[in-house]
Amino acid sequence: MELPSLLGPGRPAQAGIARSELTRVLRDSAASHGAVLRTALTVAQTVENGTSVTAVLSDGTTRDVDLVVVADGAGSKTRELLGIDVTPAYTGQMVWRAVVPRPAWADRLFTFFGPGDNAGLIPISAAYAYCFLTENLPTPDVLPDDELADRMRERLGPFGGRVAEVRESIRKPEDVVRRAVNTVLAELPWNAGRVVLVGDAAHTPSPQLVSGAALAVEDAVVLAEELARTPDVLEALDAFGRRRHDRAALVVEASRRVARLEQAGQQTEVPGLLGRTHGALAAAI
Ligand SMILES: Cc1cc2nc3c(=O)[nH]c(=O)nc-3n(C[C@H](O)[C@H](O)[C@H](O)COP(=O)(O)OP(=O)(O)OC[C@H]3O[C@@H](n4cnc5c(N)ncnc54)[C@H](O)[C@@H]3O)c2cc1C
Structure with missing residues (x-):
């Protein structure tokens, strides 16, 4: 997807960052201001x-x-x-996230529509990206943590092309999260x-x-x-x-x-x- 750039031509429309890095930046900044x-x-x-x-x-x-x-x-x-x-409202979807090595082509947000689920890739550093998968599920459930990598690869099975390339690098259950999506306003x-x-x-x-x-x-x-x-x-x-x-x-x-x-x-x-x-x-x- 080409998103509109806020900072003008030649500047990225968005910046991805790992949660751990964002937390470090915020903590260091707060401490430097005396918090x-x-x-x-x-x-x-x-x-x-x-x-x-x-x-x-x-x-x-x-x-x-x-x-x-x-x-x-x-x-x-x-x-x-x-x-x-x-009250948080469940949207009927579960989201999966897996941190993967960043492929050379991943220079922006990519979304791929599958026959049921949707998947995509977002770069978060020079070396890493995260692969996402959205699963439609009427009632949320919880899967065993140690099965998450295998189950995510399985759900990505129907995808070919770039998703298939990324799918094979999802191996460690600790790199995968799966959450019910709730919205609040x-x-x-x-x-x-x-x-x-x-x-x-x-x-x-x-x-x-x-x-x-x-x-x-x-x-x-x-x-x-x-x-x-x-x-x-x-x-x-x-x-x-x-x-x-x-x-x-x-x-x-x-x-x-x-x-x-x-x-x-x-x-x-x-x-x-x-x-x-x-x-x-x-x-x-
Ligand atoms: C799977 C997933 C993917 C996402 N991807 C993106 C993305 O790509 N880009 C993006 O911009 N956003 C994304 N988001 C949304 C983003 O994570 C949230 O919008 C953001 O974290 C909200 O920040 P927050 O500080 O308001 O709340 P949180 O990040 O939820 O932080 C709340 C903090 O409060 C603490 N806490 C909870 N209860 C209490 C309590 N009673 N007392 C004290 N502390 C408490 C928690 O431990 C936590 O540390 C995603 C969310 C999910 C679930």
């Missing part, structure tokens, strides 16, 4: 105090802060705590007082749009801009939600439509929909 990272903790409760909010953590300690940013993903438990009522407001949802906790598209992480990063940028614009945190959170909702909804709704088209065997309509959605996403945030 103290603490893991294996959660927010058990939040109490609004008018001009601040108290977060009660799972180790029993408390923090009085100006703002709590909740980024705990599609299955967010903190969302429930805030009374923001949205919370209606506004995304905040309850000084506690705000960002990323998948507010909006989870299915992976076909390859944009969930990009939306999450955009949320962080826009939230920082709005907080810099006014000392009134509640006003900033309101402006943040209003700037982000429609763009996130565009992606989530397009991703749900892609899932429906694929399940209806109307894959030929998918590239056009993906192209139009990515074209719309090229607008300024």
